[in-house]
Amino acid sequence: MPGKILIVDDEIHIRMLLEQTLEDLEEEHGVTILSASNGEEGLSLIKREKPDVVFLDIMMPKLNGYEVCRRIKDDPTLSGSLQIVLLTAKGQEVDRRQGLELGARHYMTKPFDPDEVLATARTLLGIPR
Structure with missing residues (x-):
């Protein structure tokens, strides 16, 4: 069962690296990879495309990752099966706890290990290794 992954990060190099990291899922399993450059655009894509997994940065213009999480959590049409992975430079325990709340x-810090990102995506989409 192919799924959809959305990458939301304001840094183009991070988005490109994540897309390259996840491209095997696209090529081998038919997973669709989408991307957005800020929280507002990301939330719009979430509403329209209904991705299964979102890799979400916290520190972004327009809407930060925490606000995107809050709006998803407050919208019962979005919060059901959507799985959010916060991928951020904010590595303090208080930041992690806030994101999970x-x-x-999941909560991953930058710089990230591409193998860990790929493994996380596979697990969340139910794709065997």
């Missing part, structure tokens, strides 16, 4: 399933 707002509905994120």
Whole structure:
């Protein structure tokens, strides 16, 4: 069962690296990879495309990742099966706790390990290794 992954990060190099990291899922399993450059655009894509997994930065213009999480959590049409992975430079425990309380399933810090990102995406989409 192919799924959809949305990458939301304001840094183009991070988005490109994540897309390259996840491209095997696209090529081998038919997973659709989408991306957005800020929280507002990301939330719009979430509402329209209904991705299965979102890799979400916290520090972004327009809407930060915490606010995106909050709006998803407050919208019962979005919060059901959507799995959010916060991927951020904010590595303090208080940041991690806040993200998880707002509905994120996972919290990863930058710089990230591409193998860990790929493994996380596979697990969340139910794709065997």
